[in-house]
Each structure stands twice: as structure tokens, then as C-alpha cells.
Amino acid sequence: MSIMRTKSIEQSIRETDEPEYQLKKRLSALDLTVFGVGVIIGAGIFTVTGRAAQEYAGPSIIISFVIGAVCCGLAALCYAEFASTVPVSGSAYTFSYAALGELVAWIIGWDLLLELMLGASVVAQGWSQYADLFLGQLGFDWPDALASGSHFDLLAFLLVATITLIVSLGIKESMRVNLVLVAVKVFIVLFVIVAGLGFVKASNYTPFIPPSQPTKAEEGLTAPLIQVLFGIEPVTFGILGIVTGASIVFFAYIGFDVVATTAEEAKNPQRDLPIGIIASLVICTVLYMAVAAVITGMVPYDQIDPKAALASAFESVGKGGYATLIAAGAVAGLTTVIMTLLIGATRVVFAMSRDWLLPPVLGKTNVGTGTPLRITISLGLFIALVASLTPIGKLEEMVNIGTLAAFTLVSVAVIILRRRRPDLQRAFKVPFVPVLPIVSALVCFYLMLNLSVETWLRFIVWMAIGFVLYFFYGHRNSRLSGRAKEGEVPSMTST
Structure with missing residues (x-):
């Protein structure tokens, strides 16, 4: 039986009408845009901005954000075409099933699980740190034995458990909570921008592009793969520093692809999905650039605190009290990120189980909530345990490599599906095919090469586990197997 077997788009859409695997269509373009903003704006705007400016680009980090947005936008256009053409849960997994075959679909689905589950765990730990700081500023001392970095991070566990409960109630109920938290987060970001403008000094923007400086190369497993393969030495500041800064802040944009996982729950997917994906990316780009301009204008770039850029910037101008508000914004912001990542992970597993690549009993939806409860509770428990018990450390890079691998394959899949199925009605089309998708794939692959050898080795191990399961x-x-054609439904113990 060929491992390159593909499933037609028409078959994928027909399967969405099966009663036991049917999701409720309740999401509007506004819901999807808020969903996207909720997952994109997270720890990145509170931490990545300062680190990238201080270490790589200086005030020209503003340009880095533009480059990062353009690069991410290329992939976003490819996602928008697929999501509007194939309005089925599963995002890149479902798209690739039709264009590239079952094996590649499995690989992408496995990648997405790595991105979404591990990403939610990492963010939950970051949330715990901000929540601990916020509680401390309010005069409440959280026990060290249960704090972030301890043997059991209770705050992270309780957060994921609560979010799992909310997500289990239904997609619209989750979106109501998400809307409130996103509103709080955006208000804090706008507050930082407006309040910071009064303390901006034009002299801090000079030099706008600091002179290029060589930096110490990493060695061994921590070295970027591109350095090992091609001997390219790292450089900070200057034009190359702007490009390096773009590769750093690129990861602050990751998340728009999660919008595509809810395609099956959109009221009008052909119109609403492209709007949700592209609008959320545009909104976040404008906010990121404004924050970068304010922070580098308030503090000389070489004096920015990379760990707490926003709070330290206001402390440097005598407004330390704003740190409490910023911590509150971070707490709200990271909560929405975890919620959307959990929803995305459940929809990917749901799509894979509906295709019987995973046990089909997992994907059956609850009649009352219209959600796959078994998957939601199982993934929620797994994420809560990983977040509370695991010192994740550098595993954040694993999230990035899984995401970029999916981005690369989706870009290629757009070209393939255009040639295989030119007859399909496409509500949204990527312009300049095949040039634009090829550029998107090359940019994403280049960013993958900038990740460490250590990350690539871990990624290979994760993929090896996936191949064994497949x-x-x-x-x-x-x-699509012979057993399925004979009407035999696989059980949990089928081999």
C-alpha cells in the first residue's frame, strides 16, 4: 500500500458532516482575528523585543520587525489560500493530505503537535513566572516549593487545568473568555506605547543602525547548523544584525497558523479565515513596531534589560509602578496564548483521529459541547504535567523548528495543489505563484538552519518516534488503508 496515497479535498469536506465527528460552526471573522491576536501577542512582545534590540540590531530592530512580518506574511498567504479552499480542521496537516500525501501529512501533523503541546507547556511556565512576580507586587508571597522552577509548579498546573475546563465547554465559550483577555492584553500594550512616548529621546535613536561587530561563535551542539555546515560566523549589529534580529523576532509572530486549525468551526470559512489570519498578523506587526520604537527611544539600546525590557524601561524614567500593570498584561497575554495553543492541538489530533491515523474513538465529539472532550482533557492533562514537572530550558527552540517545518511544507503544497487541482474554487489566492511560495519555503528553511545542532538532533528523535507510530x-x-475499505474500524490496540 503506497505511503504517498492522498485523500481528495471533496472527501475531507464530506467527512466533516459525519455526526460523531461534527464540530459546530460558530466562529465569525472577528472571533478568528481575536483568536489570532490572542496567540501571536505573548511573551515575545514582553521579552524578545528587548533582547533582539540589545544584542543584535539596536534601534533598527524596528526594521527587523518589518522583515520578520514580511517573511511570516509569505507563509500566512499560503495558509490563507489553503484554509479558505479546504475548510477542515487540522491546519497544515489537512492541507498536505490533499497535496502531498498521507506520509507527509502525518509528518506535518506530528510537527504541529510538537509546536502546540510543547509551546503551551513553555508558555505556561512563563505565565507562572509573571504571575509569581505579579502576586509579589501585590504583597502575596507564593511558596517557593510550589513556584516556577521548583519540583512542582502549582501555578502552571492550575492554569492549564482551568483553561482545559474552559475549552471543554465549547469553542464559543472559549472565545468569549479569549476576547476579554485579549482586550486586556491589547490595552496594556497600547498603554505602554502611549505612556512611553512622553519619555522618548531622539538621541537614543543615534546611531539607528549601530556599526557591525563580530561576536563569539558558538561551539559544539549549541552552534547554529548553518555555522557548522557553511562556516558562517555570527555578526551583531549592522545590516547583518538587522537580519539576525529579524530571525529572532520572527518567532514573536508564530501563532497565526493556529487560526487555520479552527477552519471547520468558521461560519463562512472562505471569507472569514483569510481575514482572521491576515488581519491578526497586520495588527500584531503594527503593535510590535510601535513597542520597539518606544523602548529603544526610552533607553539607549546597549542599556536595555533583555529579560524585562518594558518594566525596566519605565523604571529607568522613574515610573516603576507601571511594572505591576505590565506584569498584569503579561499574565493576561500568556493566558490567551495557552488557550489558543490547546485548542489548536486538540483540533490537529481530532483531524488525525477522524482519518484513523490515531484511534478514532479519541475524536468523537460531545453532543452537548460540540468539542472532542477525550482529546481536550487528555492533552490538557499532559500539558499541565509537562509544564509543572519539566525544566524545559532550551526546548523553546523545538517549538520553532516544528513550526518552520510546517510553514515550509505548506508553502510547497500550494504549488503542488495548484497544478494537481486547477479546477478548485479558491476564495483566496496567493499572488505570484510559484515565486512567492518558493520564497516563503526558502526563508523558512533558512531560519531553520539558524537553529542549533542540538535542536535538530532532538527534532530528528521526535520525528523518529512519529515514524514508528505511523x-x-x-x-x-x-x-485509506485496505482495512478501512473493508469496513473495519481500528481499535485502540490495532497494530
Whole structure:
């Protein structure tokens, strides 16, 4: 049986009408835009901005954000075409099933699980740190034995458990909570921009592009793969520093792809999904650039605190009290990120189980809530345990490599599907095909090469586990297999 077997788009859409696997169509363009803003604006705006400016680009980090947005926008256009053409849960997994075949679809689905589950765990730990800081500023001392970095991070566990409960109630209920928290987060970001403008000094923007400086190269497993393969030495500041800064802040944009995982729950996916994906990216780009301009204008770039850029910037101008408000914004901001990542992960597993690549019993939706409860509770528990018990450290890079791998394959898939199915009605089309998708794929792959050898090795191990699962279960039990055609539904123990 060929591992390159593909499932037609028409078949994917037909399967969305199966009663036991049917999701409720309740999301509008506004819901999807808020969903996207909720997951994109997270720890990045509170931490990445300062670190990238201080270490790589100086005031020209503003240009880095533009470059990062353009690069991310290329992939966003590809996602928008697929999401409007194939309005089925699963995002890149579902798209690639139709264009690249079952094996590649499994690989992308496995990548997405890495991105979404590990991403939610990492963000939950970051939330715990900000929540601990926020509680301390309010005069409440959280026990060290249960704080972030301890053997059991209770705050992170309780947060994920609460979010899991909310997500289990239904997609619209989750979106109501998300809307409130996103509003709080955006208000804090706007407050930082407006309040900071009064303390901006024009002299801090000089030099706008600091002179280029060589920097110490990493060695061994921590070295970027591009350095090991091609001997390219790292450089900070100057034009190359702007490009390096763009590769750093690029990851602050990651998240718009999660919008595509809810395609099946959109009221009018052909119109609303492209709006949600592109609008959320544009809104976040404007906010990121404004924050970068304010921070580098308030504090000389070489004096920015990379760990707490926003809070320290206001402390440097005698407004330390604003740190409490910024911490509150971070707490609200990271909460929405975890919620959207959990929703995205459940929809990917839902799509894979509906295709019988995973046990189909997992994906059955609850009649009352219209959500896959088994998947939601299982993933929520897993994420809560990882967040509370695991010292994740550098595993954040694993989120990035999984995401970029998916971005690369989706870009390629746009070209392939255009050639295989020119007859499809596409509500949104990527312009300048095949040039633009090729550029998107090359940019994403280049950014993957900038990740460390250590990250690549971990990624290979994760993919090896995925291949074992696919060939021992998914390949033999999928809907496209001989067993499925004979009407045999695989069980949890099928091999």
C-alpha cells in the first residue's frame, strides 16, 4: 500500500458532516482575528523585543520587525489560500493530505503537535513566572516549593487545568473568555506605547543602525547548523544584525497558523479565515513596531534589560509602578496564548483521529459541547504535567523548528495543489505563484538552519518516534488503508 496515497479535498469536506465527528460552526471573522491576536501577542512582545534590540540590531530592530512580518506574511498567504479552499480542521496537516500525501501529512501533523503541546507547556511556565512576580507586587508571597522552577509548579498546573475546563465547554465559550483577555492584553500594550512616548529621546535613536561587530561563535551542539555546515560566523549589529534580529523576532509572530486549525468551526470559512489570519498578523506587526520604537527611544539600546525590557524601561524614567500593570498584561497575554495553543492541538489530533491515523474513538465529539472532550482533557492533562514537572530550558527552540517545518511544507503544497487541482474554487489566492511560495519555503528553511545542532538532533528523535507510530499503527489503520475499505474500524490496540 503506497505511503504517498492522498485523500481528495471533496472527501475531507464530506467527512466533516459525519455526526460523531461534527464540530459546530460558530466562529465569525472577528472571533478568528481575536483568536489570532490572542496567540501571536505573548511573551515575545514582553521579552524578545528587548533582547533582539540589545544584542543584535539596536534601534533598527524596528526594521527587523518589518522583515520578520514580511517573511511570516509569505507563509500566512499560503495558509490563507489553503484554509479558505479546504475548510477542515487540522491546519497544515489537512492541507498536505490533499497535496502531498498521507506520509507527509502525518509528518506535518506530528510537527504541529510538537509546536502546540510543547509551546503551551513553555508558555505556561512563563505565565507562572509573571504571575509569581505579579502576586509579589501585590504583597502575596507564593511558596517557593510550589513556584516556577521548583519540583512542582502549582501555578502552571492550575492554569492549564482551568483553561482545559474552559475549552471543554465549547469553542464559543472559549472565545468569549479569549476576547476579554485579549482586550486586556491589547490595552496594556497600547498603554505602554502611549505612556512611553512622553519619555522618548531622539538621541537614543543615534546611531539607528549601530556599526557591525563580530561576536563569539558558538561551539559544539549549541552552534547554529548553518555555522557548522557553511562556516558562517555570527555578526551583531549592522545590516547583518538587522537580519539576525529579524530571525529572532520572527518567532514573536508564530501563532497565526493556529487560526487555520479552527477552519471547520468558521461560519463562512472562505471569507472569514483569510481575514482572521491576515488581519491578526497586520495588527500584531503594527503593535510590535510601535513597542520597539518606544523602548529603544526610552533607553539607549546597549542599556536595555533583555529579560524585562518594558518594566525596566519605565523604571529607568522613574515610573516603576507601571511594572505591576505590565506584569498584569503579561499574565493576561500568556493566558490567551495557552488557550489558543490547546485548542489548536486538540483540533490537529481530532483531524488525525477522524482519518484513523490515531484511534478514532479519541475524536468523537460531545453532543452537548460540540468539542472532542477525550482529546481536550487528555492533552490538557499532559500539558499541565509537562509544564509543572519539566525544566524545559532550551526546548523553546523545538517549538520553532516544528513550526518552520510546517510553514515550509505548506508553502510547497500550494504549488503542488495548484497544478494537481486547477479546477478548485479558491476564495483566496496567493499572488505570484510559484515565486512567492518558493520564497516563503526558502526563508523558512533558512531560519531553520539558524537553529542549533542540538535542536535538530532532538527534532530528528521526535520525528523518529512519529515514524514508528505511523508505520505500526497509522499506515495500517487509516481510512485509506485496505482495512478501512473493508469496513473495519481500528481499535485502540490495532497494530
